[in-house]
Amino acid sequence: MATRIVQVRYRLHAERVDENLALVQAVFAELAERKPMGLRYLCARDGDGRTFFHRAEISTEDGSNPLLALPTFQRFSSTIAQRCDEPPSTTLLEFVGEYAADS
Numbered sequence: 001m002a003t004r005i006v007q008v009r010y011r012l013h014a015e016r017v018d019e020n021l022a023l024v025q026a027v028f029a030e031l032a033e034r035k036p037m038g039l040r041y042l043c044a045r046d047g048d049g050r051t052f053f054h055r056a057e058i059s060t061e062d063g064s065n066p067l068l069a070l071p072t073f074q075r076f077s078s079t080i081a082q083r084c085d086e087p088p089s090t091t092l093l094e095f096v097g098e099y100a101a102d103s
Contacts, residue, residue, distance in 0.1 A: 004058045004092065005055065005058075005092065006055070006058065006065075007055045008054045008090050009052070009053050009088070010080065010089065011051045011085055012084055012085065016083040020052065023072070027067075030070050036067075037066075038061070039057070039059075039067065041055070041056045041057075050085075
């Protein structure tokens with residue numbers, strides 16, 4: 001099974017940042033509760049405080065993205081267009097390699 005890497009970037013209206021953070025935190029809370037297999041997911045914010053990056057590494061047996069089944073992610077996604085002044089841009093990345101130091 002191959003790993004798919006999906007990266008999304010968007011910029012929010014300044015007054016919608018706190019709402020977006022709450023929605024993202026709800027997604028992470030549900031992920032922590034459900035612990036779906038075959039998914040690595042992260043969200044980061046640029047120094048401007050309004051530009052967000054999400055990256056999902058998907059390596060499920062059937063290729064499905066576990067995020068899409070989460071009610072919190074569906075809620076997050078359903079209103080993203082209203083929160084953004086720069087809409088989401090999605091990029092599919094090809095895995096080349098990685099390094100992580102052991103702690």
